[in-house]
Amino acid sequence: MVTDREQLMQIIPHREPMLLVDWSELTEDGVISGYTIPDDPYFTRGHFPGNPIVPGVILCEIMAQGSVLLFREQLKDKLALYAGMDKVRFKKSVRPGDTVRVHSRILNCRGPFLSVDAYAEVDGEQCCSGQLSFMLVDK
Numbered sequence: 001m002v003t004d005r006e007q008l009m010q011i012i013p014h015r016e017p018m019l020l021v022d023w024s025e026l027t028e029d030g031v032i033s034g035y036t037i038p039d040d041p042y043f044t045r046g047h048f049p050g051n052p053i054v055p056g057v058i059l060c061e062i063m064a065q066g067s068v069l070l071f072r073e074q075l076k077d078k079l080a081l082y083a084g085m086d087k088v089r090f091k092k093s094v095r096p097g098d099t100v101r102v103h104s105r106i107l108n109c110r111g112p113f114l115s116v117d118a119y120a121e122v123d124g125e126q127c128c129s130g131q132l133s134f135m136l137v138d139k
Helices: 056-066 068-076
Strands: 002-004 023-026 031-036 078-090 099-110 113-122 125-138
Touching (some): 023 068, 031 056, 031 068, 056 099, 068 078, 068 099, 068 113, 068 125
Antiparallel strands (some): 031 099
């Protein structure tokens, strides 16, 4: 099952300029998602002029949004908010024009709390990884 941007907007509330996932696919092991960084995104204009690099916090958001198909059923009447980020590591710079692929799987699910293991890669090289925690709250 591949979900495109229009279908993802039925699941998550994010919209431009904060919708940071183009497609997502359920797999046996979890979810794989993709996002191509635009040529001149707002978040690289000052980070850094003449040498644009995607901020780490944006990579974490790309991983979070790329993980939503893991708990799409719960998002029908809930909103997933960050509850924490653990063991986050940045290994490679990401730049405008790069396509980021996110691989994620659920680690834990306890009541309204979900924990996801995720990593992002560009051209097969890992650029970011970490454990992301979410709290599901009423919309």
